[in-house]
Amino acid sequence: MDYYSNQISRLIEELSCLPGIGSKSAARLAFHLIHMPLEDVDRLASTMVEARKNVRYCKDCCTLTDQELCPICSNGKRDHKTIMVVENTRDLAAYEKIGKYDGVYHVLHGAISPMLGIGPEDIKLKELIERLQGEVEEVIIATNSSLEGETTAMYISKLIKPAGIKVSRIASGVPVGGDLEYIDEVTLLRALEGRTQL
């Protein structure tokens, strides 16, 4: 990129290392940043650094937060006896956006994947088991419906069930509004197996 001066090239290069940002979007972003008021660029830069420095795992549920306890775990109105297990903080956010679940969460930060060499000890599973020493009535496993997510769900269920805690898995099937003819065979089979009586 000799046609851009040094600092512009470096900015484009660093931006294009971010996920989902190719070289064209990186150039677009870089020129946008260069045209932004200096105070806005300063604020964005320090927000990035501050968030990186201060964000850690919630002491209870392991979600990412800048407090010792996340807003959900520190909320006395939530049902702390029901724990929904998700793969990451964005999955937690997906359920929170609906606003219909009033239990708490446990964030694994990954899923078991023998292919990628990610074992049970590489995700926040030990922390989940520790939480079960307290008063817990149900563990809802909401890992993704992928091979890794299913493997993780099976593993957790086998681990917890002997303790006499209710374990459930979110339903897998045809998405609402989905057109049967475009849905893959595995999903169709799951939808058939999981059918409910009317």
Place this chain on the structure above:
Amino acid sequence: MDYYSNQISRLIEELSCLPGIGSKSAARLAFHLIHMPLEDVDRLASTMVEARKNVRYCKDCCTLTDQELCPICSNGKRDHKTIMVVENTRDLAAYEKIGKYDGVYHVLHGAISPMLGIGPEDIKLKELIERLQGEVEEVIIATNSSLEGETTAMYISKLIKPAGIKVSRIASGVPVGGDLEYIDEVTLLRALEGRTQL
């Protein structure tokens, strides 16, 4: 976004103000940044601020650069008698990537648009006229093929021609590999008007 802690919400919010980044990509970027090594986040943040602080217009061609003269204008091997006029620095980069043009550029930073209230005095046109006092043989107008780009091209051509300098416009027509049936009428008409003898 109560389900994210304060600093994460703020980071997502600021990132989603950038062009082409919606709320989902912003969340993805934010969590990527939080998982990056602190030194990498620090470097990205300071690159942004430094670029914003140091980048200015090239004294000759008005492109964005961190030096007084951009790498192209300060290159003695380029043909300084041929000036290609483009709307912005990214358009300049598009031609530089091909590596076949050895003249210099002039970056307008915009195009004349009566609709948006952008007049000739709002773009770097005065600077172009000043450059023509020197030894210039040809001005190639490479503004976009949009209404604004065409208006600007016409305006510049009328302004320069009386000075006896050769003015040309890049060709407009069917893009290479383009399928005639999917191309708009105006482009088809342009291609017909601009036909060359074989």
